[in-house]
Amino acid sequence: MQPSEPDTEPDDWHCVGATMTHEDKCHILLVDDQPENLIALESVLARLDQHLVKANSCRQALRYVLEQDFAVILLDVRMPGMDGFETATLIRTRERSKHVPIIFLTALGTNEAEMIRGYSLGAVDYLFKPFIPEVLISKVAVFVDLFQMREQVRQQAQDLSTTNQHLEQEIIERKRAEMEIAHLQLLTRQVHLTATRVLDESNTLADATPKLFQAIGECAGWVFGAMWGVDSERHLLRCEEVWHLPSVEASEFAAASRLRTFEPGSGLPGRVWASGEPCWISNVLTDTDFPRNTIAAKAGLHGAMCFPIRLKNEIYGVMEFFSHEIRPPDPPHLKMMAEIGHKIGRFIERRRAEEALQQARESVLESKHATMLQVAASVAHELRNPLGVIRNSAYYLRSKIHGDDKLTRHLEIIDQEIRASDQLIDQLANFHKPIRLSLAPVDVNAEIDDVLSTVIFPPAMAVVRHMSDNVPIAIADKDHLRRVFINLVRNALDAMEEEGELQVRTDICNETVRVSIADTGTGIPPKVLPRIFDPFFTTKAKGIGLGLAISKRIIEHHGGQLVVQSELCHGTTFTMTLPQAKSHIERHGGHHEKE
Amino acid sequence: MKKNKVLIVDDQPGMTETLADILQDKGCEVAMAANGVQALQHVATHTVDMVLMDVIMPGMNGVETFRALKRVSPHTPVVMMTGYQVAHLVQDAMEEGSVAVLQKPVDPGLLVGIVLNTLLSGEA
DSSP states (O other), X not given: OOOOOGGGOOHHHHHHHHTOOTXXXXXXXEEOSOHHHHHHHHHHHGGGOOEEEEESSHHHHHHHHHHOOOSEEEEESOOSSSOHHHHHHHHHHSTTXXXXXXXXXXXXXXXXXXXXXXXHTTEEEEEEESOOHHHHHHHHHHHHHHHHHHHHHHHHHHHHHHHHHHHHHHHHHHHHHHHHHHHHHHHHHHHHHHHXXXXXXXXXXXXXXXXXXXXXXXXXXXXXXXXXXXXXTTTEEEEEEEEEOTTOOOHHHHHHHHHOEEOTTSHHHHHHHHHOSOXXXXXXXXXXXXXXXXXXXXXXXXXEEEEEEEOSSSEEEEEEEEESSOOOOOHHHHHHHHHHHHHHHHHHHHHHHHHHHHHHHHHHHHHHHHHHHHHHHHHHHHHXXXXXXXXXXXXXXXXXOTTOHHHHHHHHHHHHHHHHHHHHHHHHHHTTSOOOEEEEEEEHHHHHHHHHHHSOOOTTEEEEEEOOSSOOEEEEOHHHHHHHHHHXXXXXXXXXXXXXXXXXXXXXXXXXXXXXXXXXXXXXXXXXGGGTTSXXXXXXXXXXXXXXXXXXXXXXXXXXXXXXXXXXXXXXXEEEEEEBOOSHHHHHSOOEEEO | OOOOEEXXXXXXXXXXHHHHHHHHHTTOEEEEESSHHHHHHHHHHSOOSEEEEESOOSSXXXXXXXXXXXXXXXXXXXXXXXXXXXXXXXXXXXXXXXXXXXXXXXOHHHHXXXXXXXXXXXXX
């Protein structure tokens, strides 16, 4: 046994230890029944800076071997009881320690046969007592290095496998992200498509709003929505519409939103209005400027998203959405919503332009009609006087020509034409005057039959009556109503010329009396159809085009409607609705004046 | 004493002339005035048993002429004729005692009847 000498320690050993961390130290098992031998070994090997485990019997050594992996075992050959060889045999039989290198410690002069036995039992080397410290260290160090290299390789293999696992995980995650992006793109497209479709199919934003809420809510996972419109007079945002999934109980939040207004910059809608930028709040309950947070908490609303509806030079309003769950910001989603906001803005601008155009068109048409009616009325008035003079002359002449049949007949013709002219003048002069209705219950079936009885039909024309058995009693002005019937029947006859079928139908529908008069005539071209109720519009060679205009006015004064359906070559149907006399009192009561 | 002097006041010469011929044929003595001033001048200088007057005339309208005429000759019956529905004028005329207001176009037969009746009832 040699005392250790730190001064003579070669740098190599030092290096081995220096690169080791505490965890990297390996274990070396020292087995000897002589404590002084163990101390000697320990003192020499301490320089290696490894964990030295000492056993003073074979039994103890075997126990350690079970518990621990060793870089090398230094085993004394001669020990009482179980000797070194027997111990080595046992160590080799155990799986964990099968390959642990064993260095036998033995006295000098061990015979060759014994050494061969040792090698056959798995010894890798022999050390002879007393040890030369450098030899001892050198031999042990080889196995420490070997162990450590093996450990390193094992560690690297493990690292590699971990890296592999990470890589695989990364690939899976990337794939999932790609799928999410694809899903979002799909969603975006879906929301876009739905929103576009909704806008295309709607006439006004009010029509579109509920459907937009539903489309965005259902596609993008929002459960509550609110539309805020700018009140430009008071410079406030006002809630115009709320929406929520049917399954969501948010009536208090809805009511609170409806009652609220926001100034620019305040609350979620106010902030979006002021900035013109969309905004996302993960959790409104922790937001510093969300005044409705207590009621939102009651409704279980957390995540929120809000985007502006932009017009060219102004912000029309904002749309606000909420989710139950706390929703981390989702920039692509928000961007998509902002685009939808732009789309809605463009929709509003388009509709406004169309409306303005339509209004301009209508007002031009209206003023054109008004001018025409005014001119017509004043011409009509001016015609009354000369007509009166002609009438007087004819009267005078008739009193002078007793007995001359031919002259009498001509004077009759003059009178006839004067009467027809008077009627025309009345029509023109009275068209723009208010219609005075003398309302009373009218048996519609009876009046139509009466009108039909006064009309002379061409022989090849059939009249088909589908009259309601449930006698339709309308509240109407009988004389005006008859005028409408006469106008429509005459129109039908004109459309069919010599042959065809006039169909008259009456029934009661939704508490109104409905009358339709249909012909099997030439039909009205679709281009012309919208104009047929315009005053002075006519396709006939004869007539001034006031019949339908007057008829429509009369029916509308009754609170009813007169509509037309027509198919070229198949015929035209006019359908009117009139208020129904509901009670006994109305049917038998007095007349009502209506202007 | 037979009353048959009728004054026709109308700015339309055709109207006054045809009415004059018709009424003369029925035995009336007819005078014509083309406006309110002429009518008043005529009444001031001639005996008139009744007046037929258009409501709408240039210058003095029929109702104004009617009022002035009532001051000069309060008992002369006046029949007004109007082509327009000039509601306030017509109402004024009725309230102030015109015999009738006829809506144009006036049927000549009806007019003859009214004139003859008015003249008859005016005879003592």
